[in-house]
Amino acid sequence: MPEKELTVADLSESGLLARIFPRLESSSSVLLGPGDDAAVVAAPDGRAVVSIDTQTQDQDFRLHWNNGYRSTxxxxxxxxxxxxxxxxxxxxxxxTSLVVSLTMPGETPVSWVEDFADGLTAGIAGLGAPDCSVAGGDLGRGREIAVTVAVVGTLHGREPVLRSGAQPGDTLALAGTLGRAAAGLALLESSVPLESLTPEQRALVDSQCRPVPPLAAGPLAAAAGATAMMDVSDGLMRDGGRLAKASGVDLDLDPIALKAQANALEAAASLLDADPMDWVLGGGEDHGLLAAFPAGILLPEPFTAIGSVRAAAGAGRGVVRIAGESAETVGWDHFAD
Amino acid sequence: MPEKELTVADLSESGLLARIFPRLESSSSVLLGPGDDAAVVAAPDGRAVVSIDTQTQDQDFRLHWNNGYRSTxxxxxxxxxxxxxxxxxxxxxxxTSLVVSLTMPGETPVSWVEDFADGLTAGIAGLGAPDCSVAGGDLGRGREIAVTVAVVGTLHGREPVLRSGAQPGDTLALAGTLGRAAAGLALLESSVPLESLTPEQRALVDSQCRPVPPLAAGPLAAAAGATAMMDVSDGLMRDGGRLAKASGVDLDLDPIALKAQANALEAAASLLDADPMDWVLGGGEDHGLLAAFPAGILLPEPFTAIGSVRAAAGAGRGVVRIAGESAETVGWDHFAD
Structure with a gap:
């Protein structure tokens, strides 16, 4: 007879924490870790960069996908x-640190929570953030699984790179990839069974489930004098439009650079009879960096040029064009905000 | 014909943000506020204190209470x-700053969200935290309303006061109240209609819905040399036990001080035929501060003595007694963890 699976309802909060803590690493930036009312983290230049983000079950991830994959x-x-x-x-x-709030139904398996802690730890390490660790958190109950992470970081004594500093004449550059997570999402939502995917297609699914943003690139861009920057989380057209609007400029994208990104998605596009350019222009969640640099400077690795910054043609609405053509003309305006 | 109420599903994210932003205040601690990928806040002594906490609908608050009250x-x-x-x-x-993630169903009225922003702003101001403001946030959808706040603060160059530093012989002291929020919760869950409550009873309901922790007291305690401190969020017996265990000591509570707290709850206790000492010992959410101070020092306002720290009698399990009697003997052990 199979044993009943242990669920979070079977454990006290301290019992569940005792399962989680051994799975977390510590880092030198966290001066006081979990266990008190609050944590203490280093902020060496007298400032802290801070952000918060929630992932909710069935909104931001599914536990069971149409193609048979189960999000762990x-x-x-x-x-x-x-x-x-x-x-x-x-x-x-x-x-430098994360604080993590996890709410979930009582029937959530304890193994899911342990796996979650392992994924957090592996993500921090695998993405190349050895100075970062989980400083604290909160556990609670809810009707669905929801994960909220707040992150604290350091600017290394530099000014933050905002969305609003791009200048006409700047080179527009990208670090990381475009459309891989979106192609992976399309595969997950398709009826093509997971088991039948090629390794290349399967890698696109991994890009959706375990994205690998180019974490070293941000500080390098700041040090190299980037005038504006943001991560592409809602798609190049939409996020590019936001950067353009904040800076009061237009952007012009290079179709050759976009085509190179699209070519990497052919394995999924041919299978699903999709246009890979849809994923390149509309897909977020690869979390690549879109940045503007003064013309003529050597772009820091791993940035490559994908276009240029132009003077605003129409009252700073933040228009994103492709080879000088408006998005309407080339059929991509449905991705604009 | 009544107009249909505007819901969050009727607005874009940027449309909803445009309703929220004007309701937030700014503070000098927030060097870069909402609108970019992350915020920048001051951390003047090179460290940041950070914590995270989630409130989920029907777990941590109800929209509709049994007595007719509606949580706004x-x-x-x-x-x-x-x-x-x-x-x-x-x-x-x-x-010094909060970052706020709000997830909610599409049918949530926009007025509820506006009211939420007003409550955040009024709470920050009303609790006496003029250097604090909302630095950023995240909006998302979910099946229930869930609010996660991460807070960043400063230690003013001092060491943090932990739970683990209490010494035998220390005076145990309290700032704030005990049991008011729990009495208010009992009124909300009772069948006594809200409209029939006296102003004194209604004030207890307010203590549950809009608690007023003694925010100046923490830094004053640290400056006065408190050896251990925590906020009472899960009840005096339970949280006192945690402080005692972390410090490897026992605590002895003064029944006269407890009685004074209980007397303030008589208006609800007599109405509900309840023992107010249940709320004093077991009720959290007033968020008073429990602290240990070296014997003989003048307690900083608004702390008053509620007992003493004793050497651990039994292997540092963190026993909380009342006038030297074990909780089992006096009938309160059901509140211990």
């Missing part, structure tokens, strides 16, 4: 780390 | 601010 706690933990670390990266900073 | 967005916003500011207070620090 590990996936959700990894993705929570990635999304939040990316927000600090996008300011030119480096994350 | 204002209540939930105020209480979110109070709980989080209290966590920083309990370390001897002062909150």
């Amino acid at each position: 706690g590990y996936d959700v933990g990894w993705k929570s780390a990635a999304q939040n670390l990316s927000d600090i990266n996008a300011m030119g900073g480096t994350a | 967005g204002y209540d939930v916003g105020w209480k979110s601010a109070a709980q989080n500011l209290s966590d920083i207070n309990a370390m001897g620090g002062t909150a």
Whole structure:
């Protein structure tokens, strides 16, 4: 007879915490970790960069996908780390600590929570953030699983890179990828069974479930003099429009650079009979960095040029064009905000 | 014909944010506020105190109570601010900023969200935290309303006051009240109609819905040399036991001091035929501060003595006694963890 699976309802809060704590790493930035009313983290230049983000079951992730994949706690933990670390990266900073609130139904398996803690830890390490660790958290009950992470980081004594500083003539550059997570989402929501996917297609699913934002790139961009930056979490057209609007400029994208991104998605596009450019222009969640740099400077690794910043043609509405053509003309305006 | 009420599903995220932002105040501690990928807040002594806390509908608050009261967005916003500011207070620090994640069903009225923002702002101001403001946030959808607040604060160059430093011989002291929020909860869950409550009873309901933790007291205790401190959020017996266990001591409570707290709850206790000492010993959410001070020092306002710290009688299990009697003997052990 199979044993009944242990659920969070079977444990006290302290019992559940005793399962979680051994799965977390510590870092030198966390001066006082979990166990008191609050944690204490280092803020060496006298400022802290801070952001918050929630993932809710069936809104931001599914436990069971149409193609048979089951999102693990590990996936959700990894993705929570990635999304939040990316927000600090996008300011030119480096994350130093996370505080994590996890609410869930009583019937949630304890193994899911352990897996979540493992995913958080692996995400922090795997994304290259060795100075960051979980400083504290909160456990609670709810009708659905919801994970909220707040992240604290340091700017290394530099000014933050905002969305609002792009200048006409700047080079528009990208670090990381576009459309991989969106292609992976399309595969997850398709009826093509998980087991039948090629390794290349499966890697796109991984990009959705466990994204790998380019975490070293933000501080490098800040040091190199980036004039504006943000992470692409809602898609290039939409987020590019936000950067353009905040800066009072227009953006012009290079179709050759976009095509290179689209080519990497062919394995999914041909299978699903989709246009990969939809994912490149409309897909978020790869958490690449979109940044503007003064023309002529050597772009820091791993940034590559994907277009240019132009003077606003129409009252600073923040228009994003492709090779000088409006998005309406080339058929991509449905991704604009 | 009544107009259909505007819900969050009727607005875009930016449309909803445009309703929220004008209701928030700014403070000098927030160097870069909402609108970019992350906020920047001051951390003048090179450290940040940080904590996170979630309130979920039907777990931590009800929208409709048995006695007819309806929790407003204002209540939930105020209480979110109070709980989080209290966590920083309990370390001897002062909150400088909040980041707020609000998830909710699409049918949530926009007026509820506006009211929530007003409650956050009023809570911060009304609790006496003029250097604190909302630095950023996240909006999302979920099946129930859930509010997560992460708070960042400063320790003013002092060491944090932990739960673990209490010494035998120390005076045990309290700032704030005990049992008021629990008495208010009992009134909310009773069948006594809200309209029939006296002003004194109604004030207890307010203590549950909009608690007023003693925010100046934490930094004053730290400056006065408190050896241990925490906020009473789960009840005096339970939280006192945690402080005792962390410090490897026992606590002995003064029944006269407890009786004074109980007397203030008579208006509800007589109405509900309840023992007010249940609320004093078991009720959290007033967010008073429990602190230990070296014997003989003048307690800083508004702390008053409620007992003493004793050497651990039994292997540091953290026993809380009343006038030297064990909780079992006097009938209160059901509140211990």
